[in-house]
Amino acid sequence: MSQKQISFWFEFASTYSYLSAWRIEDLAAQAGVDVVWRPFLLGPIFAAQGWTSSPFNVYEAKGKNMWRDLERQTTAYGLPFQPPDPFPQHSLTAARVALAALETPQGPAFCKAVYRRQFGAGQSLSDPATLTGALADAGLPETLADRASDPEIKQRLKDTGAEAAAHELFGAPSFVAGTELFWGDDRLEQAIDWALRH
Amino acid sequence: MSQKQISFWFEFASTYSYLSAWRIEDLAAQAGVDVVWRPFLLGPIFAAQGWTSSPFNVYEAKGKNMWRDLERQTTAYGLPFQPPDPFPQHSLTAARVALAALETPQGPAFCKAVYRRQFGAGQSLSDPATLTGALADAGLPETLADRASDPEIKQRLKDTGAEAAAHELFGAPSFVAGTELFWGDDRLEQAIDWALRH
Numbered sequence: 315m316s317q318k319q320i321s322f323w324f325e326f327a328s329t330y331s332y333l334s335a336w337r338i339e340d341l342a343a344q345a346g347v348d349v350v351w352r353p354f355l356l357g358p359i360f361a362a363q364g365w366t367s368s369p370f371n372v373y374e375a376k377g378k379n380m381w382r383d384l385e386r387q388t389t390a391y392g393l394p395f396q397p398p399d400p401f402p403q404h405s406l407t408a409a410r411v412a413l414a415a416l417e418t419p420q421g422p423a424f425c426k427a428v429y430r431r432q433f434g435a436g437q438s439l440s441d442p443a444t445l446t447g448a449l450a451d452a453g454l455p456e457t458l459a460d461r462a463s464d465p466e467i468k469q470r471l472k473d474t475g476a477e478a479a480a481h482e483l484f485g486a487p488s489f490v491a492g493t494e495l496f497w498g499d500d501r502l503e504q505a506i507d508w509a510l511r512h
Numbered sequence: 513m514s515q516k517q518i519s520f521w522f523e524f525a526s527t528y529s530y531l532s533a534w535r536i537e538d539l540a541a542q543a544g545v546d547v548v549w550r551p552f553l554l555g556p557i558f559a560a561q562g563w564t565s566s567p568f569n570v571y572e573a574k575g576k577n578m579w580r581d582l583e584r585q586t587t588a589y590g591l592p593f594q595p596p597d598p599f600p601q602h603s604l605t606a607a608r609v610a611l612a613a614l615e616t617p618q619g620p621a622f623c624k625a626v627y628r629r630q631f632g633a634g635q636s637l638s639d640p641a642t643l644t645g646a647l648a649d650a651g652l653p654e655t656l657a658d659r660a661s662d663p664e665i666k667q668r669l670k671d672t673g674a675e676a677a678a679h680e681l682f683g684a685p686s687f688v689a690g691t692e693l694f695w696g697d698d699r700l701e702q703a704i705d706w707a708l709r710h
Contacts (some may be wrong), residue, residue, distance in 0.1 A: 363571055375682040379695050386702070458560055488643040497577055500698040504584070 318507040319348045324425070325356040325486040326409060327368070327402035328413040328440060329384050332429040334487040335392055339422060343477035347509045351422055353412040354478045355405065355471070363484070368402045384433075385427040387499075389455060394434030403432060404438060407462045407472075411445050413470055420452040425450035470492055517546045518707040521676060522623070523554040523684040524598035524607060524637060525662070527582050528697040530627040532685040533589055535700060537620060545707045549620055551610040552676045553669070554684055561682070577620065581708060582631075584659035585697075592632030600690040601637040604669075605660045609643050611668055630668035679687045 316332035322338055324331035342349045361368070370377035381397065388395035408428055415424035427448035431437040437444045446456040461467050481490055489496040492512050496505035521538055522529035540547045558567070568575035578597065586593035606626050613622035624645035629635040635642040644654040659665050679688055687694040687703035688710050694703035 366674055373682060375680040376695075379679065379682065379693055382693070383695070383699070482573040482576065484571060484577065495580070497574075497581070500696075500699075501581070 316349050317449050318346065318347060318509045319350060319491075320335070320505055321350045321481055321488060322353045322491040323354055323481075323488040323490065325354060326396070326405035326425075326428055327431070328356065329370075329380065329397075329401075329433060331487040332433045333387055333391060333393070333488075334498040334502050335422075336497070337391065338506075342504055343509050345506045345510050348508050349422075351397075351412075351416055351425060352474065352478075353409045353425065353471075354474045354486075355406075359478065360477055364463050371401070389432075389472045392432065395478060396434060396436040398432050398436050398438060405439055406453070408445060410462040410464075410467050410471055411449070413467050413474075414458050414464070415449065415452065415454055418454060420454050423452035424448055424454055472508040490511055502509050515546050516544065516688075516707045519548045519550050519688040521550045521552055521679075521681055521684060521686040523552060524603035524604060524623075524626055524630070526554065526609070526684040527578065527595075527599075529685040531582075531585055531589060531591070531697040532629040532700050533624050533627045535589065535697070536704075537703060540704055543704050543708050545704050547620075549610075549614055549623060549678065550670075550672065550676075550682070551614075551623065552672045552684070553606045554608055555603075556673055557676065557682060567600055569599070586631075591634055592628065594632060594634040594657075596630050596634050596636060603637055606637050608660040608662075608665050608669055609647070609657055611665050611672075612651065612656050612662070613647070613652055614651060614685060618652050621650035622646055663695060667690075 320342060322334065324335060324473070338349055370380045379458050385395055392463065411426055411430070412421065415421040426500050428439070430446055432439055441458065449456050451456050471481050481495060483495070485497055487499055489502060491505050491509035494508055494512070496508070520532065522533060536547055540678055563570050568578045583593055594681050610619065610623055610626070613619040624631070625645065626637070629642050629646055640657065643657050647654050679693060681693070683695055683699055686698065689703050689707035692705070692710070693705055697708060
């Protein structure tokens with residue numbers, strides 16, 4: 315019997331992806347579902363929708379409520395919360411390093427460390443120390459950060475963007491189980507359940 | 513001891529408000545929280561954000577996912593699902609009649625009947641038979657529909673819009689417990705819990 319599987323599409327600058335990154339492993343393990351971590355960039359997708367920034371900046375009242383909601387959700391989930399300034403952060407380098415880190419079993423730990431440093435401690439993704447610190451948190455060599463300039467990694471991230479567009483992803487986090495698309499941290503449990511039953 | 517209370521802000525054209533309208537009474541009653549039904553219009557709020565239609569029409573991939581998500585959610589909640597065409601429907605008259613209906617104890621039943629006819633049976637809000645049918649469903653006289661042209665009701669809906677703006681509402685359904693704002697059907701349980709504990 316083949317193992318059930320869910321793809322977890324996340325963007326490092328995305329606030330709600332922080333919640334899912336820290337919740338998905340336990341929930342999926344309890345259900346017996348494998349998780350495939352798929353870092354991608356929302357920038358090109360948002361730009362295609364006519365947004366030059368996060369919709370949480372474009373729409374002020376929506377953004378204000380998002381920050382308050384995130385404060386409530388992190389409290390409920392027992393996660394630290396300290397937003398970075400500015401928001402959103404530039405996530406290109408983090409996404410490239412994540413692709414390299416995810417070639418190892420410590421990849422998810424690196425991704426979670428990046429989120430915790432960014433949204434739990436307010437650290438900048440543009441500060442190289444944030445990424446090397448997250449590599450160290452995950453037990454990975456800091457030299458892995460150099461892979462961000464690896465042409466093969468750069469191309470892989472571009473290909474990932476094309477795949478995200480093919481899945482018609484429009485936000486993050488998103489979960490794909492088979493051909494079924496679920497959007498938002500609030501659908502994480504349902505997506506895992508779908509993967510289990512189909 | 514004063515009774516705990518939650519305000520339920522809904523827009524008849526809003527798909528996720530359909531879910532909350534059918535879920536809120538039981539959940540609030542179980543928690544011992546009173547519900548104040550507040551119909552309002554999203555149109556002016558969306559227009560202020562630069563949208564001339566529902567964001568689910570403005571952003572195609574988001575809209576496609578919303579309809580699939582709504583199909584899954586209505587199945588989970590045991591609600592009928594048949595979208596109206598076109599979407600969104602014109603909700604002005606329905607909102608005005610609702611304000612009149614909510615002067616009676618059958619007000620919530622009328623609102624739920626409008627939602628069920630619109631999103632559960634695909635009926636048009638522009639067809640007078642939909643609203644008179646919903647009045648009958650709720651055990652209210654069909655003549656109540658005439659109140660839609662009552663200047664006092666018209667003014668009350670305008671005042672409601674100003675109040676919605678003051679609460680910085682940006683979508684529907686929204687829930688207000690004290691000064692705390694919760695957005696979306698996914699936050700209904702949390703909003704009720706907040707009202708209970710504060």
